[in-house]
Amino acid sequence: MRLVTTAALAALLAAPLHAATHEVQMLNRGETGAMVFEPAYIAAEPGDEIVFLPTDRGHNVESVKGMLPEGVESFRSGFDEEFRLTVTEEGVYGIKCTPHVGMGMVALVQVGTPVNLDDAKAVRQRGKAAQRFDDLFARVAE
Numbered sequence: 653m654r655l656v657t658t659a660a661l662a663a664l665l666a667a668p669l670h671a672a673t674h675e676v677q678m679l680n681r682g683e684t685g686a687m688v689f690e691p692a693y694i695a696a697e698p699g700d701e702i703v704f705l706p707t708d709r710g711h712n713v714e715s716v717k718g719m720l721p722e723g724v725e726s727f728r729s730g731f732d733e734e735f736r737l738t739v740t741e742e743g744v745y746g747i748k749c750t751p752h753v754g755m756g757m758v759a760l761v762q763v764g765t766p767v768n769l770d771d772a773k774a775v776r777q778r779g780k781a782a783q784r785f786d787d788l789f790a791r792v793a794e
Contacts, residue, residue: 670697670699671697671700672696672700672701673701673702673703674694674702674703675703676691676703676705677690677705678704678705678706678708678711678712678713678749679707679708680708680710685756687749687752687755688756689747689757689758691759692759692760692788693761693762693788694759694762695762696739696761696762696763698739698740698742699739699740700738700739700763701737701738701739702736702737702738702739702761703734703735703736703737704734704735704736706731706734709731709732710732710751711732711749711757712729712733712749712750713728713735713737713747713748713749714726714727714728714729714747714749714750715727715728715745715746715747715748716747716748718746718771718775719744719745719746719768719772719775720743720745720746720768721741721743721745721763723741724741724745728750737761739761739763741763742763742765742766742767743765743766743767743769744761744762744763744766744769744772744792745761745762745763746759746760746772746785747759753781754778754780754781756781756783756784757781758777758784758785760788760792762791762792766792769789773789
C-alpha cells in the first residue's frame with residue numbers, strides 16, 4: 653500500500669498542476685487579414701500545450717531560428733497537419749508558416765517571463781512578418 657501511495661504522489665507532483673490547452677487556427681483569411689494564425693499571440697505557462705489546427709489547407713508550423721528560449725529544440729510540422737507543442741521553458745517562441753511567412757503568417761507564444769525577448773527582437777524579419785512581429789512584441793508582458 654505504501655508503494656502505491658508513494659508512486660501516486662510522485663505522479664501527481666511530476667504532472668503540471670494547471671496545464672492549459674490553447675488552440676490556434678491556421679487560416680487563409682482571419683480577423684486581421686490574409687494568411688494568419690488566430691490567435692497570433694498566446695500567453696502561456698510552462699507545461700501548457702499549444703495546438704495548431706489546420707483550419708484551412710496549405711499551412712504548417714515552424715519555429716523561427718533565433719526565437720526560442722535556451723534549451724528548446726527547433727520544430728517543424730508537416731503541411732495540413734495538427735501540431736501540438738508543449739511549452740516547457742520560459743521565454744518567447746517565434747512561429748511561422750513556412751510558405752506564408754513573407755505574407756505575415758507568424759505567431760508569438762509567451763511562456764512566463766520573456767527571458768529571451770531581446771534576442772528574439774533582434775532576429776531580422778522580412779515582408780509583412782516584420783510588422784506583425786513588431787505588433788506581437790508590443791503585447792509581451794514583462
